[in-house]
Amino acid sequence: MVGSGWDDAQLPRLRRVGVVGTGLIGTSIGLALSAQGVEVLLRDADEAQVAIAAKMGAGHPWAGERVEHAIVATPLPTIPGEVRALARAGLADTVSDAGSVKVRPLVEGVQLGCDLSTWCPAHPIAGRERHGAVSARADLFAERVWAICPVPHTGAAALHATVALALACGATPVRTTPQRHDEAMATVSHVPQLVASALAGVLVGLSPGEVPLAGQGFRDTTRLADSDAELWAGIVEGNRGPIARRVRDLGSRLTALADVLDAAGADEVTAAVTRLMRDGHTGRALLPRKAGATARSWGWVGVVLDDRPGQLAAIVGLISAWDVNIEDVGPFEHSLDAPAGIVELAVDPAVADSLVDRLTSTGWTAYRRS
Amino acid sequence: MVGSGWDDAQLPRLRRVGVVGTGLIGTSIGLALSAQGVEVLLRDADEAQVAIAAKMGAGHPWAGERVEHAIVATPLPTIPGEVRALARAGLADTVSDAGSVKVRPLVEGVQLGCDLSTWCPAHPIAGRERHGAVSARADLFAERVWAICPVPHTGAAALHATVALALACGATPVRTTPQRHDEAMATVSHVPQLVASALAGVLVGLSPGEVPLAGQGFRDTTRLADSDAELWAGIVEGNRGPIARRVRDLGSRLTALADVLDAAGADEVTAAVTRLMRDGHTGRALLPRKAGATARSWGWVGVVLDDRPGQLAAIVGLISAWDVNIEDVGPFEHSLDAPAGIVELAVDPAVADSLVDRLTSTGWTAYRRS
Numbered sequence: 029m030v031g032s033g034w035d036d037a038q039l040p041r042l043r044r045v046g047v048v049g050t051g052l053i054g055t056s057i058g059l060a061l062s063a064q065g066v067e068v069l070l071r072d073a074d075e076a077q078v079a080i081a082a083k084m085g086a087g088h089p090w091a092g093e094r095v096e097h098a099i100v101a102t103p104l105p106t107i108p109g110e111v112r113a114l115a116r117a118g119l120a121d122t123v124s125d126a127g128s129v130k131v132r133p134l135v136e137g138v139q140l141g142c143d144l145s146t147w148c149p150a151h152p153i154a155g156r157e158r159h160g161a162v163s164a165r166a167d168l169f170a171e172r173v174w175a176i177c178p179v180p181h182t183g184a185a186a187l188h189a190t191v192a193l194a195l196a197c198g199a200t201p202v203r204t205t206p207q208r209h210d211e212a213m214a215t216v217s218h219v220p221q222l223v224a225s226a227l228a229g230v231l232v233g234l235s236p237g238e239v240p241l242a243g244q245g246f247r248d249t250t251r252l253a254d255s256d257a258e259l260w261a262g263i264v265e266g267n268r269g270p271i272a273r274r275v276r277d278l279g280s281r282l283t284a285l286a287d288v289l290d291a292a293g294a295d296e297v298t299a300a301v302t303r304l305m306r307d308g309h310t311g312r313a314l315l316p317r318k319a320g321a322t323a324r325s326w327g328w329v330g331v332v333l334d335d336r337p338g339q340l341a342a343i344v345g346l347i348s349a350w351d352v353n354i355e356d357v358g359p360f361e362h363s364l365d366a367p368a369g370i371v372e373l374a375v376d377p378a379v380a381d382s383l384v385d386r387l388t389s390t391g392w393t394a395y396r397r398s
Numbered sequence: 399m400v401g402s403g404w405d406d407a408q409l410p411r412l413r414r415v416g417v418v419g420t421g422l423i424g425t426s427i428g429l430a431l432s433a434q435g436v437e438v439l440l441r442d443a444d445e446a447q448v449a450i451a452a453k454m455g456a457g458h459p460w461a462g463e464r465v466e467h468a469i470v471a472t473p474l475p476t477i478p479g480e481v482r483a484l485a486r487a488g489l490a491d492t493v494s495d496a497g498s499v500k501v502r503p504l505v506e507g508v509q510l511g512c513d514l515s516t517w518c519p520a521h522p523i524a525g526r527e528r529h530g531a532v533s534a535r536a537d538l539f540a541e542r543v544w545a546i547c548p549v550p551h552t553g554a555a556a557l558h559a560t561v562a563l564a565l566a567c568g569a570t571p572v573r574t575t576p577q578r579h580d581e582a583m584a585t586v587s588h589v590p591q592l593v594a595s596a597l598a599g600v601l602v603g604l605s606p607g608e609v610p611l612a613g614q615g616f617r618d619t620t621r622l623a624d625s626d627a628e629l630w631a632g633i634v635e636g637n638r639g640p641i642a643r644r645v646r647d648l649g650s651r652l653t654a655l656a657d658v659l660d661a662a663g664a665d666e667v668t669a670a671v672t673r674l675m676r677d678g679h680t681g682r683a684l685l686p687r688k689a690g691a692t693a694r695s696w697g698w699v700g701v702v703l704d705d706r707p708g709q710l711a712a713i714v715g716l717i718s719a720w721d722v723n724i725e726d727v728g729p730f731e732h733s734l735d736a737p738a739g740i741v742e743l744a745v746d747p748a749v750a751d752s753l754v755d756r757l758t759s760t761g762w763t764a765y766r767r768s
Contacts, residue, residue, distance in 0.1 A: 084765075153613045167740065173610050202610055212608035215600050220619040222671070223597060225678030226651060227590055230644070232681050238582035239684050240543050240572055243523045247685065249590040251618045253678035261671040265664055272659035274600070279652030281596060282645050289642035294635055301592070301631040308595030308623035311602050314609050315617065340727070341718035348711035357710070357727050357741065371727065 034203075038184070039192040042066050046090055046098035046120055048110050050074075050081035053126050053152065054101035055164035058086025060197040063166050069095060073102075080161040094118070097189040099150075100125040104262045108137040115143055122186035124150040124193065128213065129266040130177045130206035144181035148190040149206055151175040151213075152199060159256060167198065174199035177206045214270035221252050221260060222275065228253035326355050327380025328397035330372045331387060340371065343392065350386065352379055372397060404573075408554070409562045412436050416460055416468035416490055418480050420444075420451040423496050423522065424471035425534035428456025430567040433536050439465060443472075450531040464488070467559040469520075470495040474632045478507040485513055492556035494520040494563065498583065499636040500547045500576035514551035518560040519576055521545040521583075522569060529626060537568065544569035547576045584640035591622050591630060592645065598623035696725050697750025698767035700742045701757060710741065713762065720756065722749055742767060 045061055047054045050072040058068045058081055068087025072078045078089050098120035100110045107127045114120050123146060127133050130149045137147065154172040174194035178187050194201040204212070228250035231239060264271055288300045333339040347354060356374035375383060380396055387394035415431055417424045420442040428438045428451055438457025442448045448459050468490035470480045477497045484490050493516060497503050500519045507517065524542040544564035548557050564571040574582070598620035601609060634641055658670045703709040717724060726744035745753060750766055757764035 153611060155613070155615070165740070172613070175611060200610075202607070204607060204611075208605075208608065209611070212604060212611045215604060215608075216612035216616045220597055220616055222655065222674065223593055223652075224619050225675045226648060227593060228679075228681035229674065229677030230585055230648075230681065231684050232677060234582060234585060234684075235578075237572075237574065238578065238585075240570075240686055241523060241545060241574075241579070241582045242586035242685055243525070243542070245525070245622045246586045246590055248618050248621045249594050250678070250682060252615050253675070253682050255675070257672045257675035257679065260675055261668040264659070264671045265667045268659040268667060272656045275652050275659065276656035278596060279649045279656060282593075282649030282652065285592065286642045286646035286649060289634070289638040289645065297635045297638060298631040301634045302627045304592065304599065305595045305623070305625070305627035305630055307599030307602060308620070309598075309627065311598035311600065312620060312623050314601050314604075315612055316610055338718050338723075340724050341714045344711045344714050348708050353708075354710050 034188060034191050039188050039195070040096070040185075042096055042189065042192050042196060044069070044093070044095045045193065046071065046095040046114075047087065048072070048098060048100045048114065049102035049126075050077045050086065050161050051101065052155065052159050052161070052163050052168075054099070055081040055084065055086045055161040056154075056166065056168035057099060057101065057126075057152070057193075057197055059084065059164055059166035060169060061193075062087055064196050066196060069093060077161045081164070084161065084164065086161070086164065092117075092119070095120050097122050097124070097193060099123070099193060100127075103259060104129055104133065104266050107133040108140050108142060111137055111147055112140045112142050115146065120146075122146045122148065122183070122189045124148045124186065124190040126150065126152055127266075128217070128263045130175075130209045132266040134179065134206055144179060145183040146186050148182050148186040149177040149179070150190050150194070151177065151209065152194065152197070153217075154199075169194075170198040172199050173202045175209050176201045176203045177209050178203070179206065210267050211270045214267055214274050218264060218267055218271045219274045219278065221255060222264065222271070223278070224250045224252035225255075326374035327377035328372050328374055329380050329383050329387070330395045330397050332393035333371055343371070343373075343387075346387075346390070347373065347375075347383065350383075352376070352383055404554075404558060404561050409558050409565070410466070410555075412466055412559065412562050412566060414439070414463070414465045415563065416441065416465040416484075417457065418442070418468060418470045418484070419472035419496075420447045420456065420531050421471065422525065422529050422531070422533050422538075424469070425451040425454065425456045425531040426524075426536065426538035427469060427471065427496075427522075427563075427567055429454065429534055429536035430539060431563075432457055434566050436566060439463060447531045451534070454531065454534065456531070456534065462487075462489070465490050467492050467494070467563060469493070469563060470497075473629060474499055474503065474636050477503040478510050478512060481507055481517055482510045482512050485516065490516075492516045492518065492553070492559045494518045494556065494560040496520065496522055497636075498587070498633045500545075500579045502636040504549065504576055514549060515553040516556050518552050518556040519547040519549070520560050520564070521547065521579065522564065522567070523587075524569075539564075539567040539569040542569050543572045545579050546571050546573045547579050548573070549576060580637050581640045584637055584644050588634060588637055588641045589644045589648065591625060592634065592641070593648070594620045594622035595625075696744035697747035698742050698744055699750050699753050699757070700740050700765045700767055702740055702763035713741070713743075713757075716757075716760070717743070717745075717753065720753075722746070722753055 044067040046069045047058050048071050050070050061068050069090035070078050070081050070087045071090040098114050100107050102110050104127050107125050111123050152169050152174045154168050191201045352375050354373050384394045384396050414437040416439045417428050418441050420440050431438050439460035440448050440451050440457045441460040468484050470477050472480050474497050477495050481493050522539050522544045524538050561571045701713055722745050724743050754764045754766050
C-alpha cells in the first residue's frame, strides 16, 4: 500500500506546518517535525498545553502566520469546526486531521461548508495510555501506520502534503477511504476498546480476595480500559453504525458459545473452543511484524544481576569492552525482595552463544533466551 | 491473605520434591526449587522434555525415589490420574497440582479413589505465551499469586508442603477454595481468553489492506489469543459452568449496547459508553500493583542515545560514576532506521530531576518522564 495513489516525486518538502491541538498526538507531531527541521506553529484552546509543547521543543505558539499545511489534532467532535476555522482565517494552504473516525467529521464538515478540495482526512494510528503534551514523544509514529483517507474531491496538493507530513513523522502512509477506514477501525480498535472496558468492569463485582487472582493476561487484555472515557465516548458515538454491527455480532457469538457450554457434550465443547482459538491464531498471524522486527532478529542473552549498585554498569561495560554491541535491553525481571534480578540484552545472534560462554566463565550467570 | 490458614512455623523445609510434567510450569518450578538448594526429581511422558529440563538445571530424571512432596503440572484432564498414580506407587508423602481449574479434577479424583488427605489442590498463576521446558525460567513465579485451594479433607501436611513449595518458588500463597478459585478464574482468566480469541479471529474477515490498521492496542488486547488451543479447550471444558454464566452475561451486555448504538440519541450513546468505560477504570484500579511496584515508586529519566556502539555503556557508566543507582531499565524505544533511540532509566525519585539537569549540561538529551 505504501506509495500507492501518489507520486513520490510530487511530495512537497514541508517547511512550515501548523498544529491545532497540542495534546499527545499534536505535540508528538510537532516534536517529530521539529526534529526534521520543519518550522512548527502550535495552537490549542488550552494555552498551558501550548506552553508545555513549546518548551518540549515541539514548535512555537502560532500567532496567525500562514502555513503550507495544518493538521487538526483536537477531540473528534471539534474537528470539522477547526477545519472550517482554519479555512475562514486563510491560515493554511491545505489541511489534514488526526481523527480516529473519518466519515462523521467529513459529513459534518460538508454541512459546515468546509472546502473538501483542501482537506485530506487522515489518521495516525498511534497512542499511549498517557495523555497531554507532557506524554508526547518524537518517535510516537515511528513504524506506525498513518491512514490517508482522501475522497474524490480531495485535491492533489492536500493529499501530497498529508503524505509528506506522515513520512516526515517517520510513519508509513497507507491509503484507504473514510468508509473503509471506519469499518476497519471498528473491528481493530473501537470494539476491542469497548470489550476491554467491559471485561475490566467485571472486577468490581469480585470479592477483594478474588481480585489478586487476576494475572498478567488479564492486565494485558484490559490495558485499553485505562483510556480516556470522554475521548472514547466521542469516538464510539462518531462511528456508531459500524461499531453496533460488530458489537451485536460478537454478542450473538458469545451467547451461542454459552449455549454450547451449557448444553453440549464434552467433545462438542472442546471442538467449539478449539475452533474459536484456532481462528484467533489465524487472525493474530495476519498482524504485520513491526518494521524493525522484520529487519533484524536479535539474539537475547539473559544475565542474573545481584541487587546492588553498579551491577548493570559492570555487565554493560564488560560486554562493550568485548566489542559486542548491545542492540536492545529488555525490562528488568526481579522481585525487589529477592537478592537478584535478570536483565536481558539483545546482541548479534552470531555472537550470543559465545557471549553466554564468556560471561559464564567470568563468573556471571547467563543464558541464551530461546 | 498471605499466611492465613497456616502457621508459618509449621511449614516444612522441603529437601526433595518431585515434578510430574516438565513443561513451562513444571520446569520453572524445578528451576526455582533447584536454585533454593532443593533436590528436584523430574518426570514427563515425553522424555525429551525431561532431558531439556534437566540440562537447564531444573533437576534430575526421577527413577522412582520417594519424595516429600510431588507437584503435578500436566495438562488439566490428566491431573487426577497422575495424582492417583503417585499415590499408588507410594512415591510421595504429599501431592499438589498446578491445574488452572480446581473443582473438576477434584471430583474426578474422588471418583478415581484419590486420597484427598494427602492432596492439596493449588494453582500457580503465571505463564507465558511460549511453551515447553525451553521457555521455563526460575523467576516465573516471583511476585505472582499461587492459589492454595484445600478442601475440608486436606491434611495439614499436604497444605503446609504446598505453601512451602509456593514460597520456595518466590510466589505469594493466597488461600481460597476450589469453588471460589474456579468462579474467580472464569472472570479474570477464562472469559478474557475466549474474548481475546474471538476478537483476534475477526481479523480473518478483513481485507489485507485493512489489517495494517491494527495498532498496539489490538495487539495487547488479543495477546492471549496466541495461547495453546488444546490446553485451553481442556480448561474451558473443565470449568464450563462458571464460564458459561459469564459468557452469557457478557453477550447480553454487548447486545444491549448494540441496541443503544443503533437506536438511542447521541447523548444516550455518550452516557452509555462513558458509564461502561468508567466501570472499566474502577475495575482496573482494583488490580494490585506488583509487589515491587507498591514497595517503591521510581523516578524515570529518559535519555536519547545515538544508534552506535557503546552509547548504553557510556550513559550507564556515567550515571554510576555519579553514584546514582539504576533501579530498572525500560525497553529501548527506537526505529532501527532512525539515528537515535530512547532508553528510560528508573532512579530514586529524589535525584531524578537533578540527574536530568546533570545529563543535559553534559550534552545528553534527557527528560523526566511524567
